[in-house]
Amino acid sequence: MNQNTNDVVLETQHLVKRFGGITATNDVSLKIHRGARHALIGPNGAGKTTLINQLTGVSAPSEGQVLLGGRDITGLAPHKRVALGLARTFQINQLFGELTPMQSLALAASSRRDAARRWWQPLGSDTAIAEEVEALLAQFRLEAHADRITRELPYGKRRLLEIGLAVALKPRVLLLDEPAAGVPASERQDILDTVAALPEDVSVVLIEHDMDLVFSFARRMTVLVNGTVLTEGTPAEIAADPRVRAVYLGEQAHGR
């Protein structure tokens, strides 16, 4: 894989986040390349979600910078980062319970086309957006559930919509926070398939505890422990690293 520095789409430089006396992110410098399939792993409390929150602007770092496409976005509001091509999903679904998946996806597609401020034409009057929604519903296997209220959908379908909403933004960088979390085994394959089918040019950062998913998906991995980067490498290197084994074995020994 090309490790040329021009290829870096998302980068953090010496990122630090303190909550009172606790340092949740400690001097994290990461580089995510174009088309990356990059997994971020680490035991619970390693600071993975805290890191994602700083990348997306949901929380502000205490020190350090976040760069998107070479541009410093450290102080930029979350919704403005999205316009620059950064999208995310959440570990816990963040959906619009009273809207249908079709409406939710149409809203996301409208946002990307800068059409979500239109107040005179009804949603759906834009045929380009409607076509996009149709494709997304198929891609995320939501056709049969497209007209139901989101909060009434089965969990696996809601999980698919969670990912679909981020993909509808056609991001350059997509952050997936535990996409398979809590999905019953019967619906898990849908999630794996859709994640595997993401467009090649999108850089994907995956946070996941499910090691089958991580090792089938990632081409590069970063291990985070206590807010610091323990190591980074290919899946084979990570799997062979005794320090990584110690972290995970140690955690298991403590009866996680």
Added chain:
Amino acid sequence: MNSPTPSVAQRLLAPARWRAWEIAAWALIWAAPIALPQHAALINEIVILALFALSLDVILGYAGIVSLGHAAFFGLGAYGAALFAKHVMPDPLVGLAVGTLLGGLLGALTSPMIVRGTDLTRLMVTMGVALVLLELANKFDDITGGADGLQGVLIGPLLGHFEFDLGARVASFYSLAVLFLAFLLLRRLVRSPLGVSLQALRDNRLRVMVLGLSVNGRLAAVYTLGAALAGAAGALLAQTTGFASLDVLEFHRSADVMTALIIGGTGWLWGGLVGAIAFKVLHDLLSAITPQYWTFWIGLILVVLMLVGRERLLSPRRWFGRRA
């Protein structure tokens, strides 16, 4: 098998289409002042309350902003229209525009206080703003007339032809026309991408933000719109009664409009209309039966409505079934 599945565009557009019952309901509403001319004054009151409730529904039902101080905008619109008629010009349409703009302006100015914070913060801030305005109106009694109210407001003929009559016939048509236009405007808005994004905001603010949409900008805009429509309602009251007093800013106005909207149902545009009709008709009926205790009954209705839930209450077959 015979009928092909409607396309995504058709299904997205479906909620925006007019239903037969909606057209019939509006025909009935327009017929009301013709069929019941002796009740034109009551109809006018109902229509103004309906517009006021509709304006609250925009911010509460669609964007999820709770407010106990919506009377601030209503009152400002009322005083603005009355003072404008008294000191500048008596034309009702220009006065209505003034009241609407004043309401919207106050909404825009106070919106930074409601875009952040919890529901409790919002309840208190909105209530506080209304209280401040009430006390200001009381204090500057040389302008507002204070506790006696603003006397001698004369409103010119509507469109230069139709004099406001004592029977309130012209008034009821005038208010009805404004309500109808507001309804058409909002009906268009709530089905638009912006309107759907507001409902999304009510469901999940964080997600709206990470879809790349400005949350604060949307809240401020919808609050301003709701405030402007409340200002219009206030202006209509002042113009059609030729009077404005501290009563337009009192807390009970904010509470009544919330009650009416809750009875009619939040988050659908007919809620304000249904609620205003139910509220005023109940008021008249219950007052006729038990003049002093009407608030007892309205209170009881509210409690039952909130605890039992509207859907359950309106479908008797579910009274004894499992809770859905």
